Amino acid sequence: MRMGRPREFNAETALDQAMEVFWRHGYEGATIAQLTEAMGINPPSLYACFGNKEGLLKAALDRYTKLRGVWMDEVVAASTARDVAERMLMGIAEKQTDPANPPGCLLVQGGIACGTGSENVPFELAARRAQNEDQLRDRFVRAKADGDLKESADPAALARYVSAVAVGMGVMASSGADREALRQVADVAVQAVEAQSADRT
Amino acid sequence: MRMGRPREFNAETALDQAMEVFWRHGYEGATIAQLTEAMGINPPSLYACFGNKEGLLKAALDRYTKLRGVWMDEVVAASTARDVAERMLMGIAEKQTDPANPPGCLLVQGGIACGTGSENVPFELAARRAQNEDQLRDRFVRAKADGDLKESADPAALARYVSAVAVGMGVMASSGADREALRQVADVAVQAVEAQSADRT
DNA sequence: CCAGATATGTAGTGTTCACTACAGATGTGG
DNA sequence: CCACATCTGTAGTGAACACTACATATCTGG
Numbered sequence: 001m002r003m004g005r006p007r008e009f010n011a012e013t014a015l016d017q018a019m020e021v022f023w024r025h026g027y028e029g030a031t032i033a034q035l036t037e038a039m040g041i042n043p044p045s046l047y048a049c050f051g052n053k054e055g056l057l058k059a060a061l062d063r064y065t066k067l068r069g070v071w072m073d074e075v076v077a078a079s080t081a082r083d084v085a086e087r088m089l090m091g092i093a094e095k096q097t098d099p100a101n102p103p104g105c106l107l108v109q110g111g112i113a114c115g116t117g118s119e120n121v122p123f124e125l126a127a128r129r130a131q132n133e134d135q136l137r138d139r140f141v142r143a144k145a146d147g148d149l150k151e152s153a154d155p156a157a158l159a160r161y162v163s164a165v166a167v168g169m170g171v172m173a174s175s176g177a178d179r180e181a182l183r184q185v186a187d188v189a190v191q192a193v194e195a196q197s198a199d200r201t
Numbered sequence: 202m203r204m205g206r207p208r209e210f211n212a213e214t215a216l217d218q219a220m221e222v223f224w225r226h227g228y229e230g231a232t233i234a235q236l237t238e239a240m241g242i243n244p245p246s247l248y249a250c251f252g253n254k255e256g257l258l259k260a261a262l263d264r265y266t267k268l269r270g271v272w273m274d275e276v277v278a279a280s281t282a283r284d285v286a287e288r289m290l291m292g293i294a295e296k297q298t299d300p301a302n303p304p305g306c307l308l309v310q311g312g313i314a315c316g317t318g319s320e321n322v323p324f325e326l327a328a329r330r331a332q333n334e335d336q337l338r339d340r341f342v343r344a345k346a347d348g349d350l351k352e353s354a355d356p357a358a359l360a361r362y363v364s365a366v367a368v369g370m371g372v373m374a375s376s377g378a379d380r381e382a383l384r385q386v387a388d389v390a391v392q393a394v395e396a397q398s399a400d401r402t
Numbered sequence: 403c404c405a406g407a408t409a410t411g412t413a414g415t416g417t418t419c420a421c422t423a424c425a426g427a428t429g430t431g432g
Numbered sequence: 433c434c435a436c437a438t439c440t441g442t443a444g445t446g447a448a449c450a451c452t453a454c455a456t457a458t459c460t461g462g
Contacts (some may be wrong), residue, residue, distance in 0.1 A: 002427060003429070003430045003431075003436070003437045003438065004428080004430075004436080004437035004438020004439065005427065005428040005429045005430095005437080005438050005440075006428080006429060006438080006439075007438085007440040008428095008439075008440075009438090009441060023314075023317045024314065024315055025315065025317070026229070026312075026313070026314035026315060026316070028227070028229045028230055029229055029314055029315045029316025029319070030316065031317075031318075031419070031420085032318065032419075032420055032421075033418090033419090033420095034317075041440085042441055042442085043331040043420085043421070043422080043441095044421095044422075044423095044439080044440065044441075045439070045440065045441090046421095047400070047420095047421070047422075047446065048438085048439070048440090049439095052420080052421075053420065053421090056367065060223075063317055066233065078272070101377070104313070104314075108313060108372060109313055109314040110314075111314075111335055112227070112229075112232045112305070112309060112310055112313055112372055112376075112377065113225065113226055113227035113230055113305075113310040113311075113312075114227060115226045115227070115230025115231065115232065116226070116230070116232075116235075117227065118230070122375065122376060123376065123377075125376075126376030126377065129376070130315050134361070135228075135447095147411085156360065156385075157385035157386065157389055158383060158389060159385050160378075160382060161366075161385070161386045161389040161390060162368060163369070163373075164369030164370055164373055164386050164390075165362075165365060165366055165369055165373075165390075166369070167368070167369040167372045167373070168364070168365030168366055168367070168368040168369030168370075168372075169365055169369075171309060171313055171365075171368045171369075171372070171390055172361070172364075174323065175312065175313075175323060175324065175326075175327030175330070176327065177361075183359060184355065184358035184361060184362070185358065185361050185362045187358070188267075188358055188359060188362040188393050188394075188397070189362060189365075189390075189393060190393075191392070191393040191397070192389050192390055192391075192392040192393035192396070194388075194396070195393070195395070196389070200309040201328055204406070204407045204408070204459070204460045204461075205406080205407040205408025205409065205458080205459060205460075206407080206408050206409040206410075206457065206458040206459045207408080207409075207458075207459060208409060208410090209410075209458095215460090232449070232450085233449075233451075234449090235452055242410085243410065243411055243412085244411095244450085244451070244452080245409080245410065245411075245412095245452075245453095246409070246410065246411090246449070247451095248450095248452075249408080249409070249410090250409095253432085253450080253451075254450065254451090266404075289443080326461095
């Protein structure tokens, strides 16, 4: 039985606002004052709902990966390994320069290096990135079984590669690269996957 | 004429220590206390020599890029565009997992996203990364003129691509990827450059 | 050996940070 | 309508932060 005064804010929309603050300023750069203002609540509500700043970040990351998961499912639904890579990297070029969001990727902008006391924030982000990589790897394993990738191809290495390019594009986006520049990177990057693809006879 | 008490520490070795702290914790995660302890000096000496925390970062970045510049010169001295890419990315796989340094690249770990008041730190890092990219681009322009790259190849796009992969590898290294994993990424990445190379007849 | 200049170590400064005590508000179960 | 549980806003808390005042130490030029 749930009693007491009901909360007056929607946790998901509040998380969307928090996500944006972390995305733009990073975990350490984001202050509770900025977060609460963006979320439209006061500190006690934040702490009652999310525990502490790191709990809020994790909740925001969960929401981010959940939203992205839908898109990733579309990515790996492409019919060939090459098309998976293209759909992924071209999609990233779009998303990371979408003016509706801060530039780059939350899983990178959130915090690559942190100070004493926040050491596990980078690991938290890395774990989420690894999920994407695993999804790609599984897809490439299947592509190899399908004969879509060469016998010599290493699905895990390919997944790591595509993941690395995606991260690199995120950093470029956050430092001002425009959509066309990212598309060019994606275009070149796809050619490496193409080189690992079996010849279509 | 230089008068007054001479400084008792060596600015370059002190900078090396500061570099390591920024590298490991990022700009915002690094505290003056950590920096002064690593440098073996007291705050007033730091401020007298470098102005403020951001000044120290810039000095550390200058030193970092200077040291790296020597290596980059060797990279672009490779005889083909493909070998330039390979030498660069394989070298990065080594350097970013060198136990003598923190993992990853200072130009990424330093701070991709920062809080209010440090907004130009990410730009500062981006500017240094752009220098590397420019050096690569110039080399690829020459490679195209040499007929080493295809007529359809875009040197600027290739340079952006290699730069993006390097950044992505840095992030992977900082989150625990080992040398072999990075080598695999480099190996795949080089194939895209190979695909842009003219056929050797 | 003295005057001026710069460096150093001690011991702070004000500010901002993440976080919370508390009182009042608003719900549920009986 | 009352006991109780949970949320909310105000107004702070101690700690950590970047940075510095000041007295002292060590140099150069004359």
